Amino acid sequence: MHDVEEEYTSKFELLPNPFSASSPLWDLEYADDTVLFSPNPVTLQRLLHILPHHAARIGLHLNLDKCEHLQLNTEQDIYFRDTEQGQCQCSSCFPGSPVPHGPPVPVSAIVKYLGVYLSQKARAQTDITKRLAITYASLKVLRPFSSQETSLQTGNSLYTDKSSEQ
Incomplete structure (x- = not known):
């Protein structure tokens, strides 16, 4: 440059x-x-x-x-x-x-540079809204793992998390 x-x-x-x-x-x-x-x-x-x-x-x-x-x-x-x-x-x-x-x-009206959304109004709202949408989608996928008892089977081992039980 x-x-x-x-x-x-x-x-x-x-x-x-x-x-x-x-x-x-x-x-x-x-x-x-x-x-x-x-x-x-x-x-x-x-x-x-x-x-x-x-x-x-x-x-x-x-x-x-x-x-x-x-x-x-x-x-x-x-x-x-x-x-x-x-x-x-x-x-x-x-x-x-x-x-x-x-x-x-x-x-x-909106461009993306290195993962950040920039807009004509110079507000962060567009970027924050898109990041929150990704976060909520990820939480929805992870929700089944946060139940009271979660089991995960890998190979010959079975892991059970009962830490959330009282």
């Missing part, structure tokens, strides 16, 4: 910080999962257009089917680049260029 930042700053000057200048966070990476942050759609689109070029140099490619755009405080769409090979020549990266953008990035 250092190469992406270098190219961005060489073409467009400073990379705007979405949160604060004291903590210049514009991306998160974990293994092959990446999140890009931007204070505006133009910057986000430019980052998205620079990233595939540098990723392809080391044999990585964006899975366009897994890309999602979580719009925060905007309704402006962003678009994939025109081609993965070479430098992007679209009008976002080169103002006045006749080269069109690629297809639009699908907009989602």
Whole structure:
């Protein structure tokens, strides 16, 4: 991602910080999962257009089917680049260029990153609700084991738990 930042700053000057200048966070990476942050759609689109070029140099490619755009405080769409090979020549990266953008990035009201659900309203309710549903489903499966007498037969042994009896 250092190469992406270098190219961005060489073409467009400073990379705007979405949160604060004291903590210049514009991306998160974990293994092959990446999140890009931007204070505006133009910057986000430019980052998205620079990233595939540098990723392809080391044999990585964006899975366009897994890309999602979580719009925060905007309704402006962003678009994939025109081609993965070479430098992007679209009008976002080169103002006045006749080269069109690629297809639009699908907009989602809720996205999942590393098991956490993020929404446009920035509330944890969606994530908590989904986690509680999983917890309740697990408890329902385990309920038969919490009865007063539970027997478990493994191989030639029979284990009985009568600890809940008084």
